[in-house]
Amino acid sequence: MKKNPDQQGYYGSFGGAYIPEMLHPNVLELRENYLLIMQDPAFREEIAQLLSDYAGRATPLYYAKRLSESFGTTIYLKREDLCHTGAHKINNTIGQILVAEKLGKKRIIAETGAGQHGVATATVCALKGLECIVYMGSKDMERQAPNVARMKMLGATVIPATSGSKTLKDATNEAIRDWINHPSDTHYIIGSVVGPHPYPDMVARFQSVISAEIKDQLLVKTGNPLPTHVIACVGGGSNAAGAFYHFIEEPGVELVAVEAAGLGISSGYSAATTQLGKPGVLHGSKSIVMQTADGQVTEPHSISAGLDYPGIGPMHAGLFETGRAKFLAATDDEAVAAAFHLAATEGIIPALESAHALAALKQLEFAPTDTVVVCLSGRGDKDMATYMTYIK
Numbered sequence: 001m002k003k004n005p006d007q008q009g010y011y012g013s014f015g016g017a018y019i020p021e022m023l024h025p026n027v028l029e030l031r032e033n034y035l036l037i038m039q040d041p042a043f044r045e046e047i048a049q050l051l052s053d054y055a056g057r058a059t060p061l062y063y064a065k066r067l068s069e070s071f072g073t074t075i076y077l078k079r080e081d082l083c084h085t086g087a088h089k090i091n092n093t094i095g096q097i098l099v100a101e102k103l104g105k106k107r108i109i110a111e112t113g114a115g116q117h118g119v120a121t122a123t124v125c126a127l128k129g130l131e132c133i134v135y136m137g138s139k140d141m142e143r144q145a146p147n148v149a150r151m152k153m154l155g156a157t158v159i160p161a162t163s164g165s166k167t168l169k170d171a172t173n174e175a176i177r178d179w180i181n182h183p184s185d186t187h188y189i190i191g192s193v194v195g196p197h198p199y200p201d202m203v204a205r206f207q208s209v210i211s212a213e214i215k216d217q218l219l220v221k222t223g224n225p226l227p228t229h230v231i232a233c234v235g236g237g238s239n240a241a242g243a244f245y246h247f248i249e250e251p252g253v254e255l256v257a258v259e260a261a262g263l264g265i266s267s268g269y270s271a272a273t274t275q276l277g278k279p280g281v282l283h284g285s286k287s288i289v290m291q292t293a294d295g296q297v298t299e300p301h302s303i304s305a306g307l308d309y310p311g312i313g314p315m316h317a318g319l320f321e322t323g324r325a326k327f328l329a330a331t332d333d334e335a336v337a338a339a340f341h342l343a344a345t346e347g348i349i350p351a352l353e354s355a356h357a358l359a360a361l362k363q364l365e366f367a368p369t370d371t372v373v374v375c376l377s378g379r380g381d382k383d384m385a386t387y388m389t390y391i392k
Contacts, residue, residue, distance in 0.1 A: 001322045003204075003248040009197020009285070011318030017196035018281045022180050026188075029103065031198045037102045038095075038205065050094045051209065054127070055084045057091075059210075061217035061373070066345040073366035076227075077348070077376045078214055080239065087351065087378030088207060088239045089120035093189055095206035097124040100187035107131045107186040111175040113140055113168030113235070114306035114353060115147025116378055117191030122156035132156040135174040139166040140305045147382050165299040167308045168235070172283050192236025193313030196284035200241075200313050207242025214373055215246055222371060229364070231256040232375040233356040234327075235271070235307035237316045239377035244325065254326065257316060258360045260302035261329035271300035272329040273312045274320045282310070287317040303332035303386065304352035306378075330359035336390050338362075339380065351378030352386065 001012065009015040009031075017027055037043055051057040060079045068075045080088035093110075100108060108125050111134070112118030118134040125132035134151055138160040141148050151158050161170040172194075179188045193200040193207075215225040230247055232240035234257040247253040262270035270276060273288050280289035282297060290298045290310040302308040312320075319325035330338070339355035342348050350358060354377045366372060380387065 001248060001318055001324045003245055005197065005201050009201065011315050012321055013279065014285070014287050014314035014317035014321070015197055015200065016286050017284060018286065019196045019284050020180055022183060026179065026183050027196050033103065034099060034198050034202050037099050043098060043102070047095055047098055051091065055090045055094060056082060057209065058213045058217070059083060061214060061221065063221070064346050067342065070341070070345060071361050071366060072368055073370045073372055075361070075372045075374060077374050078210060078243065080210065080375060080377050081350065081354070081379035085116065085120045085123050086381060087116040087120070088210060088242060089117040089191060090123065091209055091242065092191065092203050092206040092238060093117070093120040093124045096187070096189045097128055097130070100189070101128065103187065105185060105187035107182060108189055109133045109135070109175050109178050109186055110189045110191060111135045111168065111171040112191060113137070113171065113308060114304065114351070115140065115144040115151070115382060116306065118156070118158070119147050119150045119154070121189050122151045122154035125156065126154045133178065134158050135161055135171040135178070137161045137165070137167040137171045140168065140171070143386065144305055144382055167305065169297065169300070169310055176283065192238040193241045193315050194236040194283055194285065194311065200285065200315055203238055204241040204245055204315060207238050208245035210239070210242035210375065211244065211246035214243070218371065226250055226253055227373045228370040229254045229256060229372045230375070231258065231357050231360050231372065233258050233307060233353045233377060234312055234316055235260070235309045235353070237313045239375050241313065241315055243375040248324065255319065255324060256360055256364065257319065257325050257327045258356045259327060259329045260304055260307035260356055261331040262301040264331060265329055269301035271302045271307055271309060273310065274327045275329060277311065285314050287311050287314045288320065303335065304356065306351070306353040307356060328360050328363050330356045334359040336387070339387065340390070348376070349380035350376055351380050352383045354378055
């Protein structure tokens, strides 16, 4: 499998642009310009400067000595939790706000689940002085209240999505409706590798800085730029797309995507899309979607708001279809246990999303000579209220 889609935005069977007619001009404008903008020397200079001086890149590749001893191998953590705003999401929002500027857009909308993408969008809108509207499920607003406060302090208008499960899927639906109603002056900063082409490719390219840095940092630390394993959590899958990107065409690197099993894959309260879903169209692209026999999207469940999504990005559907990546699932309890284990062994509290990736370490077998990289996509500050319920 190739790391980039074909000209129509397909990764094998998955991708494309399935959108209302009113959105065709917006999507076409973006499709015709995003690669040209990204290749412009002035754009490249500005994004490199902002990623370095504003977002705090390069993030460390940290050798987790005590965690490594726990699993009898060498484990590195890619510390995206140390980015400005607390997660990898800033990589993409910096890129997209610059694209929006080049296209003359003055109004920015976004969807958010865990709130990290919303915060990152509000942050870059404040930086550039642009109007910011963030749609967020009302359920997620309750469980991620600190991030809602941060978005409002940064000047964003946060609008609750009160339909369906009141989570990420529903926030995305509302953002798409907004974009249909404001087609000329608005840019929709999608936060994951989902949506109509060119979004999955564009977001993956902006997040690919993660794997580019991993290669450079491993070469310095070990003399070899290639790990044996790269592990990342997957909801829509932007941090995994970034962590996998420069290794997709390196067959010696095992890619491990970890979905949210919720209360158990067969419990009816899960977000393990590849195990429960089938091909379908969701939010503008063909991918793997959790759905009923007659094609109605089913409600997902995860303790992690960022993984509480009934589909995956088309890149990940392609990785699954071809077998290029191994897909695992971790339950709510397994993720929490992994988070507490990391806190106790390394003094790092991960986001609940990242904790799912850490939980996969128990499901895999490693040789002492392996080099394992886990993408620590975000920090756990936003999840402390949930973690506290597990402290006796």
